[in-house]
Amino acid sequence: MQTVDEILKIKNVKNTAVRTVVLRHLLNQEKAQSLKDIENALVYTDRSSIFRTLKTFEESKIIHSIEDGSGMIKYAVCAKGCNCDPKDLHYHFYCNNCDKTFCLFDVPFQNIELPKNFKIQQANMVVKGLCNNCNK
Amino acid sequence: MQTVDEILKIKNVKNTAVRTVVLRHLLNQEKAQSLKDIENALVYTDRSSIFRTLKTFEESKIIHSIEDGSGMIKYAVCAKGCNCDPKDLHYHFYCNNCDKTFCLFDVPFQNIELPKNFKIQQANMVVKGLCNNCNK
DNA sequence: CATATGGTGCAACTCGATTGCAAAGATTAT
């Protein structure tokens, strides 16, 4: 696992107090986080600062966003070397029971045969169901 | 193509003025519609009535919703025989240029090997890029 | 040190989604 400082440096994003604490928080999570999640975890950090930090991180491809249908956009740290290209796509899993969203980095992403002249640029793939913890 | 009356009857949903006009509108579209889209098209029908109609239709599996990342939930009529089970899943395509969302009924949905003990119930799969009309 | 650039915190605002409530319409029981 890369450190906060390493990631910011590689992605050419200036290190600040808010950015450090937000990125550290994201790195420590096993599930994708919403703005609200982060806000609740970092009580002393302002919502709009977190918001802008997330935008910065997303533009710099430090994190990617996921629309899991919960009504809130979730964010997760990109895998090392990720460039958010189609080749970096992966599935996400949303647990209907515990409301967690995971990146399924290990599930191979299959090429989709699009209709003629359709061109893929990104994708938001969310599988919903029960996670290993709730499927009992 | 089934008629409005047939669909409502099959899905056991009472036929009303609003339901008829909303479903007819949805059947006539080639792309998935947001609440706003429908509202704009059906000027004389109240927003909240359309909203509740969509909820009713979704519960009855007359339509399915798609989160395409545009910030608005889109709705499309389910294919005949669809039960909104995993077997009925299909990909959606969101055009980054013209903002249309299509159901890709003809693209085979590939089985995804989930991690151990994860169970699929539904999925929201959105491929983003350029549609055949905009990819020129 | 002076100035410019960018980050932060607060408060306000936007807009899609949702709800409360009363009126209108449909259904069922008497």
Added chain:
DNA sequence: ATAATCTTTGCAATCGAGTTGCACCATATG
């Protein structure tokens, strides 16, 4: 047919995630 009940509809208000304006502060640059 009429009364009682349940459902649908329209209007207005509310909710909440996301976003922005602005003033202040921190850091970098000359």
